[in-house]
Amino acid sequence: MIESAGITIDDSISPVEKIIINLIDLLAHPIPKTMRLILTCLTIVISANLAGQQLRGKINYTRTNPISSIIWVTATDINKPKSKPLSVRSDSLGYFNLFVNKSSEYQLSISGVFEPDTTFNIKLKKDSTVEIKIDYPPKIxxxxxxxxxxxxxxxxxxxxxxxxxxxxxxxxxxxxxxxxxxxxxxxxxxxxxxxxxxxxxxxxxxx
Structure with missing residues (x-):
């Protein structure tokens, strides 16, 4: 868990990842063939859905009367600044979910209509899920x-x-x-x- 001014980052293991770890642990023990087949298929399906790096979070709008609820989250690979950025729009409650294909350090930009951009760097490890909470626009x-x-x-x-x-x-x-x-x-x-x-x-x- 990492906290800074208006930003909270949680890169701990997600509940779904814990399920996969438990399934793999079960497969290491002697179990009936039918049960082993079911658990193997279940592990493959869940793992496929988690492939790549996932960045999900919640934007807390700090203004009482926001000009617009349209807020964009953009991730740019710092090691490849000329690569195409990945963008996603948050929903009406401020939640967003962004998938990237490779582990790297990314510059994350939060931008809204007639609001200052907020940028910070974040590292995404292979097959990881990172959750962040952001106060936007920043109070400082x-x-x-x-x-x-x-x-x-x-x-x-x-x-x-x-x-x-x-x-x-x-x-x-x-x-x-x-x-x-x-x-x-x-x-x-x-x-x-x-x-x-x-x-x-x-x-x-x-x-």
Whole structure:
């Protein structure tokens, strides 16, 4: 069980996984052939449904009057930043279930309509089930930690990191030349009070 600001992660063995362990334990003992066949088939069926890594959780909406109940959960393989992200939408109660095909470290992004994104890293082991609980939007803005440093949380580096500028932009030609060259990113006119200050071009991550 891991807990941090507004996030609880439980990577302990799930009840279904305990059932499989008990079934395998039974098969190791002398039992009638018919019963052995039934238990073997049952173990195969349950194991097939658990193949791969499963991430399931509950999003606790912290606003009294939410703008929208549409919240997306996106997982990106940190070791393969150019790979296609996996996304799923939570239901009306905030529950979600996401399956990934390989064990790796993933960047998890929680995003809603007109709300700041929440991102954090999570490791998914082979054939594991991880349960998480998330307070969203975060009560403490996650971007405050890196506002002054400009250090990308993915890899802890400052190279290939550019600032994000918000609002109706007006400035000298040199400013727009930097935008065109990819040295400054325009964040748009909509601000939430908790917005990313930097963009890591290496990992395509705002923070």
């Amino acid at each position: 803005c996650p971007y405050e930690k890196t506002k002054l440093t400009g250090i990308c949380p993915t890899g802890n580096h400052k190279d290939n990191v550019i600032p994000i500028v918000y609002g109706l932009v007006a400035g000298p030609k040199s400013f727009f030349r930097k935008v065109k060259k990819g040295k400054i990113e325009l964040g748009g006119c909509v601000v939430t009070g908790c917005d990313p200050n930097w963009h890591c071009k290496t990992h395509d991550r705002r923070f």
